[in-house]
Amino acid sequence: xxxxxxxxxxxxxxxxxxxxxxxxxxxxxxxxxxEAGKAHCISNTCTHRGGSLGDGKVVDNCVQCPYxxxxxxxxxxxxxxxxxxxxxxxxxxARIDAYPVEERYGLVFVFLGDLPEDERxxxxxxxxxxxxxxxxxxxxxxxxxxxxxxxENQSDPSHVEYxxxxxxxxxxxxxxxxxxxxxxxxxxxxxxxxxFESPGSPDDEVGKVSTRGRSDAGSGFHGxxxxxxxxxxxxxxxxxxxxxxxPRDELDLEIxxxxxxxxxxxxxxxxxFLSRMGIAIEEDRIVVEKLEPAIPSKxxxxxxxxxxxxxxxxxxxxxxxxxxxxxxxxLA
Numbered sequence: 001x002x003x004x005x006x007x008x009x010x011x012x013x014x015x016x017x018x019x020x021x022x023x024x025x026x027x028x029x030x031x032x033x034x035e036a037g038k039a040h041c042i043s044n045t046c047t048h049r050g051g052s053l054g055d056g057k058v059v060d061n062c063v064q065c066p067y068x069x070x071x072x073x074x075x076x077x078x079x080x081x082x083x084x085x086x087x088x089x090x091x092x093x094a095r096i097d098a099y100p101v102e103e104r105y106g107l108v109f110v111f112l113g114d115l116p117e118d119e120r121x122x123x124x125x126x127x128x129x130x131x132x133x134x135x136x137x138x139x140x141x142x143x144x145x146x147x148x149x150x151x152e153n154q155s156d157p158s159h160v161e162y163x164x165x166x167x168x169x170x171x172x173x174x175x176x177x178x179x180x181x182x183x184x185x186x187x188x189x190x191x192x193x194x195x196f197e198s199p200g201s202p203d204d205e206v207g208k209v210s211t212r213g214r215s216d217a218g219s220g221f222h223g224x225x226x227x228x229x230x231x232x233x234x235x236x237x238x239x240x241x242x243x244x245x246x247p248r249d250e251l252d253l254e255i256x257x258x259x260x261x262x263x264x265x266x267x268x269x270x271x272x273f274l275s276r277m278g279i280a281i282e283e284d285r286i287v288v289e290k291l292e293p294a295i296p297s298k299x300x301x302x303x304x305x306x307x308x309x310x311x312x313x314x315x316x317x318x319x320x321x322x323x324x325x326x327x328x329x330x331l332a
Contacts, residue, residue, distance in 0.1 A: 001025045001147070001247055002319075004113030004327045005224045006123045008244040008256050011140070012103050015039050019063050021054025023248045025112060026331045029099070030054040034061040040074030041110045043097040047078070053096075072096050105129055105258050106138060107244060113327070121188045124222035126242055128260050137259040137270055141281060145288050147225040147247045148296045150255070151315055153288050154219050154227035154243060157181070157194050158308040163283050178308040184220075190314040191220015191228065221315050224322070237263035241277070250295055250331075257281075298323075 009022050009031055020031045021044055028044035030053045042063065044054045051067030058064070062071040062079055071080040076098030078090050100111040102123065109123055128134045143150065153159065158178045181192040193216055216232040225245040232238040239261040246254045259277060305313060322328065 001250065001329050001331070002224050002322055002327045003329055004111075004115050004322075004325075005121050006102070006109045006111050007225065007246045008107045008254075009041065009110045009246065010108050011256070012039070012106050012108050015108055017058050019054045019056055019058060021052065023252075024110065024246055025329060026247075026249045028052070028054070029110070030063060031108065031110075032058050032063060034058075034074060038074070039101045039103060039108050041099045041101050041108075042072060042074070042076050045096075046070060046072075047094055047096050048081075070094070074098060105242070105244075107256055107258075109244075121223050124189070124226040124228065124242060124244065126240075126258060126260065128240070128262075129258070133265075134260050134262050135265045135267075135270075137261075137274060137277075139257040139259070139274065139277060139281070141255050141257075141285075143253045143255060143285055143289060144251055145253050145285075145291075146250055146295045147245055147253055148319070149288050149291055149294075150243070150245055150253060151221050151225060151227055152296075152312040153284055154229065155191065155221050155311040155315055156309065157192070157219070157311070158306075159287070160217075163287055164280050165283065180307070181218075181310075183310055183314060185314070186222070189220055189222035189226075190311060190318075191218060192311055193218030193230065220311060224319075233263060239263070239273075 003025070007024050009024060009029070010020065014020070015031050015033055017033055022029050022031060029041055030044045031039060031041050033039050042053070044052055046053055046065040046067065048065065048068055048070055051065040053063045053065055053072065056064045056066040059071060062073045064071050069080070069082040070078055073079055076096045078094035078096070081087070081090060081094065102109045104123060105126055111120060113120070129136065161176055179194050181194045183190050183192050195216060217230065219227060219229040221227050225247060227243045229241040230238065239259065242258045242260070244256045244258070248254055257277070259273065261273065
């Protein structure tokens with residue numbers, strides 16, 4: 001796993017004025033809001049005797065340790081040590097690690113690293129979020145899988161044909177092949193658009209915009225555990241899916257999906273689109289959770305790579321680059 005990236009810790013609606021303990025990258029943290037509504041994230045472990053701050057309470061906009069009552073503010077500074085009584089200055093050694101927080105797209109993102117603000121990787125943007133003519137749906141689900149397996153799956157154009165009913169042809173076409181494509185890169189990601197032949201959605205309502213034929217679609221990655229997928233049903237209508245994943249641990253992956261569509265905007269049709277997304281997610285999960293090895297090797301030995309894997313190979317090269325920068329975390 002890697003430090004120095006933004007990770008989705010929780011949904012904004014679930015963070016309140018009581019501490020919430022969460023795990024990210026195998027480590028414990030605590031989230032809460034102050035009286036002004038600002039979300040904060042600090043390490044969960046008290047610097048005194050290891051108390052779990054997430055099991056404490058919020059007092060004067062600080063988290064109070066349930067063990068000895070020490071108070072920590074959103075910057076990680078200790079504001080009170082009850083056993084010392086009133087003192088002019090609390091030792092700086094008592095402070096705790098605090099982490100930058102940003103809220104976007106209904107999610108609380110935490111930057112788990114130590115880079116200066118102007119050097120940090122960005123959060124994957126959703127340009128159309130909140131724009132007129134677009135409707136937003138969200139989903140949350142959990143896989144027993146490694147985040148690399150998720151990103152590589154989402155960046156793989158060739159699996160659609162065989163994994164996703166209603167999106168691929170299930171191998172019915174003996175002449176099937178992935179068209180040649182060009183990869184577009186950004187400072188923190190890469191991806192491609194290509195052409196797919198689809199049987200059309202089995203859902204009547206979704207099928208009204210997704211009919212049998214050829215459509216433009218594509219996917220890519222951003223940062224370490226964020227991916228995007230764009231499906232163009234026709235020249236003007238389409239659907240974009242943005243995945244923000246948080247590795248709770250090496251094989252415990254919490255996934256937040258933000259879906260944007262500019263077609264069939266009637267709220268009563270949300271259930272149809274959610275159902276189709278749920279089916280596709282489950283089709284992916286069944287395959288991804290059974291991949292071997294579950295945690296990919298750093299050297300990817302023993303694989304036979306083909307041109308359709310070019311986007312995910314670009315991702316692997318980025319991982320190597322981040323490792324050379326010293327961002328890989330060894331929790332063993």
